[in-house]
Amino acid sequence: MISLLVLLPLIGAAIALIAEILRLRTLDAVATVASLFTATAVALRVTVSAVTAGVAVAVGGWIPPVGIELRLDGLTSIGVLVVFIIALLIYWYARAEGSYGPHFSFVFLTAVAGMIGLMLSTDLFNMFVFFEILSLSAYLLIAYKRKPRAVYAGFRYLVIGTVGMSLYLLGVFVLYRETGVLSIHAIADAGAGEAPSPEMLIATAAIIAGIGTRVAFFPFHIWLPEAHGEAPHPVSALLSGLMIKAGFLTLFRIVNAVPAVPITMLFEILGPVTAVAGVMLALVQTDMKRLLAFHSVSQMGYILTGFAALGSVGAGVAVAGSLFHMVNHALFKSLLFLTIGIVISQTGKRRITDLAGLGLRMPLVAACFVVGAASISGVPLFNGYVSKTMLSAGTKEFALYPLLTITSIGTVASFIKLSTVFRGRSRTAPGIERVARRMYPPIVTIAAGCVAIGLFPGQTAALFSRLTNISTIQTIDFFGGQAMVDTAIVLAVGFMLYRVVTHPVLSRLVAAARRARLGIEPSVVAVLYGFAGVAMVFMLMAR
Amino acid sequence: MDRLLVGIVFLVGFAGLLFQRDLIKKVIALSIINSALVTLFILLGSRAGSEAPILREGRLDIVDPLVQALMLTAIVVGICITALALVLSYALYRSYGTTDTREIERLISEQEEQQ
Incomplete structure (x- = not known):
């Protein structure tokens, strides 16, 4: 049953390839939507048994090893459902835009199958x-x-x-x-209760570095801004929203499998550093999509910091928060890329400074953008706030926690900067066409998801913890006085930082850095x- | 000794990647790194025995079949990557008229300045 989750997108991809050969322009769309729909149905069907006991299948009847x-x-199963649903919406957007044929459907579905399989x-x-x-x-899609x-x-x-x-x-x-084994469960059993050997440490370092180039945390993130920034809009949404998350789930499993290797100590440093480096570089960008891409790096820092809490006392809430942030990031980052994508394809301009006052011309797009921006900035009543609050509740003790607060401030500032595209008086030529109606359903649906999670933080967080079987000891008061004051301070300082960053003297300085x-x-x-x-850190810390 | 040899091949690949500016040579370097890894795995498997892992009566001294199966997959993956990398190199050559990475990077930043 669960091998169908990988097979169905692949079957869809095969049909799309046939459509390419026979030059049938709609067959591939039908195949894509149908395969994603049926796969979602299969995923929903197995969710209940997956949550209670976990479902495993040996492909082709050959048992491991x-x-x-x-x-x-x-x-x-949450990850699988999020991937299928968001991929479907991104695909809708791509087809509505009109310049993506069967060849695209084929590669797109292969990417989805790859994520699910991973x-x-x-x-x-x-x-x-x-x-x-x-x-x-991914290379092909970019x-x-x-x-x-x-x-x-x-x-x-x-x-x-x-x-x-x-x-x-x-x-x-x-x-x-x-x-002598490859299964992560067997590796966990083999290494249990022993101090890791130097070989084991180097092996883990190499694996972490390898996955690092996929999930883009510091210092392996260098390729991401250029690749995600230059990719076609729906592809950026797919890569930033979903692809890096699939890698993170893998990383999560590996970290769990080798508890003796001091990975969490490494992440306690790398997480906040990634977050703050990403946001600082994002702040100085003038290209809209590259700004969003740097924010993906920065948000991955949050998730990594949450992983660092694994095995410590307040682990539950930080780990749940970090995993929940992956879901939320998938929603709001794909939303942001799609709305900015509409802006770019309607105006033909990519630079923030070239655009202004678009809010009146495309009000619904602007509204969806505001939802995404508020979510990523951690404004209460939006989904980013929920997971960020959980994360900070569990990671407050970390020495580098202040860096995360700086990241929040920087995020607010850079999204105020990006929102100038929609604010103020229109400086662009009046010749901009109206946004076609068929572009709206995907972005409105994702925006609705962001708001729905944000409106019921306690319930959704509890549901998420129950589905993932991560018990959170602490209960968090999402709308308590202290949390509200903290958020207000972050927003205010973020606004001030925005005024500083956009000051002409500073912007000339950062242009050189860019x-x-x-x-x-x-x-x-x-x-x-x-x-x-990474290998050196492991060697030093394992002593 | 043989492991040292594989290590040298591995490093040759990285040297090619770092010191060759040509797109095609970089692709060749990637291919060399991949081959070194495949050889390393096969070498590991060969320590377990001396005969091919085709099970027959009386044949027990076989090499590790698992690494061979894995490397078959790794070779296929490597070919896919090489093929795609060559396609991308060709596309780059068609748009920039050169396969020199420095030259391409210079052209890209020039275009950016103009905008």
Whole structure:
């Protein structure tokens, strides 16, 4: 039953390929929608049993360690449902825009199958295969419009991604030599109760570095802003909203499987550093999509910080918050990319400073953008606030926690900056066409989801914890006095920071910083140094 | 000794990636890294025995079949990546008229300045 979750999108992809060959322009859309719908139905059907006990299947009847095991538990079933539903909405957007044919449907569905497979895999090599399926379709999707710059971004991502995956394979090699198994459950059993050997530490470092190039945390994030910024709009939404989350679920499982390796200590540093570095770089961008892409990096820092709480006393609420933030980020980041995508395709301009006063011309798009911006900034009554509050409740003790507060302030400031596109008097030529009605349903649906989660924070958080079987000891008062005061301070300081950042003197300074961009070689060096750094941290901390 | 050799091949791949500016040569470098990894795994499997893992009566001294199965997949993945990388390189050559990465990066930043 659960192998259908991977198979159905692949069948859809095959039909899309046939549609490409026969030049049938609607068959692929029908196949895509049908396969995603049926897959969602299958996922819903198995959710109940997945949450209570977890469902596992040995593909083709071959039992592990020879065969491939796919496993669905509460957390993955939420992930699977989020991927299917948001992918469907993104696909709707792509078709409504009109410039995406059967070829796109094929690669899109392959990417979806890759994500689902990755989330369901339980052994390291199978994860490698699905990582590569996912990345291959990602490279193709980024270059889909054949814009030269996007093609180069795709090529650079391919090189960095392949180096990352080579490190990952190297890690798998050492692990297999040490333990003789590949399943993460078996690795957890093999390493239980022992101090990790140096080989084990290096293997884990290589695997973390490899996944790092996929999920883009510092210092492995360098490819992301260019790739996600240059990709076609629906692709940016798919990559930023969903793809990195699939990698994070894998990371979560691996961190859980090797508790003896001091990964959480590493994440306690890398998480806040990623968050603050991402937001600072986002603040100085003038390109709308690149600003959003840097925010993806920054938000991944939050999630990583939540993982750092694994195994500590207040773990439940931070881990649940961080996983819940993945769902929420999937919603609001795809929403932001799609609304900004509409703005860019309607006006033909990408720079923030080139646009103003669009709110009156496209009120519904502006409203959806405000929902997304409020969610990412952590404004109460929107979904980002719920998971961020849970996260901060569990991570307050961390030494680097102040960096997360700075990140919140920076996020507010940069979204006030981005909102100038919709505010003020219109400076753009009057020749902008009205937004076609068929573009609205996806963004309105996602925006409604953001608000629905935000309006009932206690209930949705409790439901999420129950589905994922993560018990939260603390109960959080989402609308308590202290939380409100904190939020108000962050918003106020964020507004002041916005005034400072947009000051002409400073903006000339940062323009120089923005131009400094990394080529292929420096990025590869950064990945290698990152691996060496992670390995060194493990060696030092394991003593 | 043989492991040292694989290590050298691995490093040759990385050197190619870092010091060759040509797109095609970078793709070749990626391919070399992939081959080094495949060899490393096969080497690991070969320690377990000396004969091919085709089970017959009396044949017990076999190499580890699992790594061979895994590497078959890794080779396929590697070919896909090489093929796609070459397609992207060709597309880049068609739009920029060169396969030199520095040159392409320079052209991209020039275009950005103009906007």
